[in-house]
Amino acid sequence: MPRRRPGSLCSRSKMLHPVSAPNGATAPNYSDRIGFAQLTRRAFEGGNLHPLREKLLARIEEGTAEAGEGLDLSLIAQLLGEKEAGLVIQTEVLAFHQLFRTPCAAPKPGLRVLALAADIDMGGNTPIEFLLEGSDIELLTLYVVKGVGLPATLPEHDVAIVVASDSEECRQALAVIEQAAPHWPRPLLNRPHLIGNLDRDKLYRLLAGISGLDIPATVHATRAQLLDLSEGKIACQDVTGELRFPMIVRPRGTHAGVGLAKIGDAPALTAYLAERKEQDFFVARFVDYASPDGLYRKYRLTMVDGKPYACHMAIADRWDIWYLNAYMAFSEEKRAEEAAFMLDFDSAFAARHRNALDEMSKRVGLDYFIVDCAENRDGELLVFEADNTAVVHNMDPPAVFPYKPPQMRKIFAAFIAMLSRHAKAGEGSAA
Known part of the structure; x- marks a missing residue:
């Protein structure tokens, strides 16, 4: 067709x-x-x-x-x-x-979860359905729509969670939820005012000074500023103190690597701007996090109830890694290393960075979020970004990735246990 x-x-x-x-x-x-x-x-x-x-x-x-x-x-x-x-x-x-139900696998729901979403594209809300697949949890999704807001009477639920993202398109929805949050009748997870701290230009300030954690300052720069920088009218330090060439540039508001580039010098910046129409950008210092073997290793962690879980590990010969462009499915050696990373995660990676991860979780304050990170050459936890909407799924073919289903089920079980714990606490407070 x-x-x-x-x-x-x-x-x-x-x-x-x-x-x-x-x-x-x-x-x-x-x-x-x-x-x-x-x-x-x-x-x-x-x-x-x-x-x-x-x-x-x-x-x-x-x-x-x-x-x-x-x-x-x-x-x-x-x-x-x-x-x-x-x-x-x-x-x-x-x-x-505005109200939709995703039925659960069980004949009778064991828990009713209300997800508060925004009218945005499919990647703009937490894909919570993946986390609940096969469970006895009934999911109701309430879209907080511009000009409509929240209903006078909320649907019955045991626990609620905000799934709207930190993007500009979700700001109004988050503000509406935040206004109602103090009087919410049931436990409300991922509070909206905390989600706003995940913005690229806010997160580095929030995590600054954590021992063992490295996060480059990511700051807003206008097109005019970058043009001045490319023409030598201003220096990198005039944009932000730690900025220098090579630097990372991306259009503000983009995700999944759209417009992301490593800029080595002023002429390269001129060429980059000639290809882009955007007026606002994020800039940050480039960190060469290549391992001694010349390969880059990027990790995705899922933080549930303050505890880190391994989600995936991407290995490639390029710094701008996403799991798809690492081609993990085509390398048995890479998959073996990812499997070991997951198997030994608690005693190895998580243990090495326990203090940094614990402090990061406390400062972010969300019940559930995702971290994309690496290790710099000093062995510190190098944080690229954190958000609440990255896809955590169990769709990879088990014949190729036999180690993934058990790990994903572990994450899903932790997420469901978190919801259940808060729901029971809500029952106690209501009583």
Whole structure:
């Protein structure tokens, strides 16, 4: 089936308005959906999402679709690379329905979790569904939408968690939740005012001075400043004290390496700016964290209830590593090292950096977050970034990565135990 252009999806999405009635998001007025985890897994495993997309579009055109199906259609569009079309559909759905349910695997839920999300692309909210896969937890997701806010009556739940990110698009949603937070009827995890500290230009200030932890100052620089720097009108130190060439530059607000570059000198900065249209950037000093064998090793840690867990280890001959461009699936030697990293994590990596990790967890203050890091040449924990929305999943093929499913289940179990602990504490305080 040929791929439909984003514009055609947008035009067909105009018929979403008959889907379900507007709601005040009071229990039990939710709409069921397939959800992020199942649809992403289908795409990841090479499944064909086109037939499901056509089925959902047909139901919308007939006026028989539910709001949850509209949200599923939005996600399918994004997974097929049609982000703009998907977001148009999502915004139309959320204009009249904000509460959605992802049913649990058990016949009767053992716990009800309310996730507070923002109207943003599929990577902008914590993908909590992956963490709850196969559990007896019923997930309700309440989207905090501009101009609508929180409902007068919240749906019944045992524990709530904020899943909106620290991005600028989520600021208003976080502010609405923060205003209601002091009077929240159940335990509320990942408080919104703490999520804001994960911004690149705030995190380094928050973590400054931690013994054994290295985090470069990441500061905002305008296009005009960088042009002046490239022309020798100002020095690196005029932007921030520790800045020097080579430096790391990226457009503000981008993720997943979009626009990220290592700039070696002023002429390279001139060439970089000529290729970019953005007006605002983040700059930081470059840290060469190559190991003695010349390879770079980048780690992703999941922090749950103050405890670190190994999520993955990427090994490559380039400094700008993501797990995908490290091609771990094609190297038995790399996978063996990652397996050892996970197996010995508590007694090795976590033990070496225990003090730094403990202090970082205290300062960040979130119940759940993710850290991308490495070790610098002095053996310190080199922190690149922290956020609450990175995908932690169990989709990698066990035939290739047999060591991953047990590790992911360990993380999921810790996350569920954290939710249960807070839920029970909430019952005690309510009593």
